[in-house]
Amino acid sequence: QVTLKESGPVLVKPTETLTLTCAVSGFSLSNAKMGVSWIRQPPGKALEWLAHIFSNDEKSYSTSLRSRLTISRDTSKSQVVLSMTNMDPVDTATYYCARIYLHSGFNWFDPWGQGILLTVSS
Amino acid sequence: DIQMTQSPSSLSASVGDRVTITCRASQSISSYLNWYQQKPGKAPEVLIYAATSLQSGVPSRFSGSGSGTDFTLTISSLQPEDFATYYCQHSHNDQCSFGQGTKLEIK
Numbered sequence: 001q002v003t004l005k006e007s008g009p010v011l012v013k014p015t016e017t018l019t020l021t022c023a024v025s026g027f028s029l030s031n032a033k034m035g036v037s038w039i040r041q042p043p044g045k046a047l048e049w050l051a052h053i054f055s056n057d058e059k060s061y062s063t064s065l066r067s068r069l070t071i072s073r074d075t076s077k078s079q080v081v082l083s084m085t086n087m088d089p090v091d092t093a094t095y096y097c098a099r100i101y102l103h104s105g106f107n108w109f110d111p112w113g114q115g116i117l118l119t120v121s122s
Numbered sequence: 123d124i125q126m127t128q129s130p131s132s133l134s135a136s137v138g139d140r141v142t143i144t145c146r147a148s149q150s151i152s153s154y155l156n157w158y159q160q161k162p163g164k165a166p167e168v169l170i171y172a173a174t175s176l177q178s179g180v181p182s183r184f185s186g187s188g189s190g191t192d193f194t195l196t197i198s199s200l201q202p203e204d205f206a207t208y209y210c211q212h213s214h215n216d217q218c219s220f221g222q223g224t225k226l227e228i229k
Binding site: 037039046047048049052058060062063064096098103104106107108109110111112113114115 | 123153154156158160165166167168171172177209211213216217218219220221222223
């Protein structure tokens with residue numbers, strides 16, 4: 001069974017750096033058919049993609065947030081880490097990690113973690 | 123960046139109705155389009171990938187169509203458990219983005 005679980009702080013202060021960890025099980029981060037993505041959702045709003053990382057360590061970032069984001073992986077620990085600098089109250093959201101499944105040139109997110117609600121406030 | 127626009131933003135329908143949700147991409151994305159369902163307080167789940175392929179375990183009343191810039195998600199006969207928010211998402215290149223969502227409510 002494939003599962004992903006997000007962990008990290010639930011409250012950060014403005015200007016701080018956020019570090020979130022996604023622990024995966026049921027698949028390997030070295031599997032060429034898979035990757036991991038981070039996606040967030042402000043309360044009552046739409047989903048926003050943040051970043052990807054793939055088995056070959058290829059990374060991709062949202063254009064609008066690129067300067068603030070870093071994604072990395074620790075294959076031995078089966079973890080993917082997302083860092084976001086200079087946090088602001090508008091970054092308050094539920095943060096999800098999701099497996100990227102690749103097949104025949106297509107890819108989609110399945111499954112998703114349960115999400116972690118992060119509040120940015122002083 | 124490719125922008126995804128869904129319509130309508132919200133929709134009221136009854137059990138048994140046929141419902142169609144539309145998603146338009148700002149440029150051609152071939153068939154690199156996925157659909158997700160999200161229920162309150164839960165993570166999204168994939169329904170349709172590659173525009174028309176039904177994810178394993180998803181009921182056959184869900185179907186997807188389209189290519190290029192225009193796509194649709196159709197629910198042939200609404201069931202009580204289908205009332206949720208639906209999102210389209212493109213996976214055309216090394217970026218991706220979601221539509222703004224369509225909230226399907228009970229009439």
